[in-house]
Amino acid sequence: MKGLVIYNSKKGHTKKYGEEIGEYLREKKLDTKVLSVAEFKEKDILDADIVFMGSWTNGMFLLFQHPDKKWVDFTRKLPDIKNKKVGLFTTYNVATGSMFKSMERKLKGKISDIMIELKSKTSILTDEERKRIEFVLSE
């Protein structure tokens, strides 16, 4: 099985969280790449079985959360990945609010169901999150 983690990060928190997710997938024996949205090329995704896509939370702290423009631009380059497992992730300070709904809207028509949503204030992948990822891998 192959994994792919794609992140959009301004200050490094989402990059770190993406790297933690990637490291865990490797622990679970998935051959995994971790790439920024700027590095991503369509061919990277074609042979992945599970894809995690993440952006930092942009909004007005309690309202109107959405992914940053760079992440939205990246989703336009995505091919149809309905045959792959998909997870979303974000880092935030106060509240993620409409973030996942907004991300999902941008991916509409390209993906099947979103199997897992992960959010973090610390960029550290917790044991509970590891178990949730493990469950998705086993499905």
Ligand SMILES: Cc1cc2nc3c(=O)[nH]c(=O)nc-3n(C[C@H](O)[C@H](O)[C@H](O)COP(=O)(O)O)c2cc1C
């Ligand atoms: C312009 C701007 C808007 C933000 N809006 C929110 C928000 O609505 N809710 C929230 O919890 N955090 C918000 N944040 C905090 C970031 O989402 C958070 O610091 C995130 O971890 C940054 O990720 P990065 O280090 O990968 O860039 C905002 C930060 C910035 C710079």
